[in-house]
Amino acid sequence: DTAVSQTPKYLVTQMGNDKSIKCEQNLGHDTMYWYKQDSKKFLKIMFSYNNKELIINETVPNRFSPKSPDKAHLNLHINSLELGDSAVYFCASSQEGLLNTQYFGPGTRLLVL
């Protein structure tokens, strides 16, 4: 069984479009995250939700809007896509507490043309 899953795995789209990436975890965790990995492999957190409440919101353009319908899901909606949004987006989850391991999904490779 997949612990953290993301859909779609690949996403190719035109500039200006709106797209969503979905994330689901079946680990019973209460905290979920979105990370962005750029072309140089650098990973940076974007958002985190704990029990459906936003707890981390890094300096991300407001074109990016996370939504957590329940503890097991954290979706990422991106409006007016730009070339610079091309990256790999990783979802992760953990049980509450800093020392608890974050489990990562397989990533969604977004290419904006």
Added chain:
Amino acid sequence: AQSVTQLDSHVSVSEGTPVLLRCNYSSSYSPSLFWYVQHPNKGLQLLLKYTSAATLVKGINGFEAEFKKSETSFHLTKPSAHMSDAAEYFCVRGDISYKLIFGSGTRLLVRP
């Protein structure tokens, strides 16, 4: 600023020889530290984590790391490299606000 520095962007070893991937951290408190591995076109997998219980931490696939406070280091080692170890390795520091702070990564190449 609290950060993580991976000293080598690429490390190349021959199969069967030891692996050393270097990581230094800066933190004003005792940090939690992790090593994650990312195989090509895959997600990230936890190799090991340090949570102040023991300074020498053993992980999966024969990897281990030693926390040295005096040197602010958390280097990753393996006695004998295997071809399947070729991947990108990330040293990661836990932040008090739930965030993980990632190093820039080290690409490990294993020569036959």
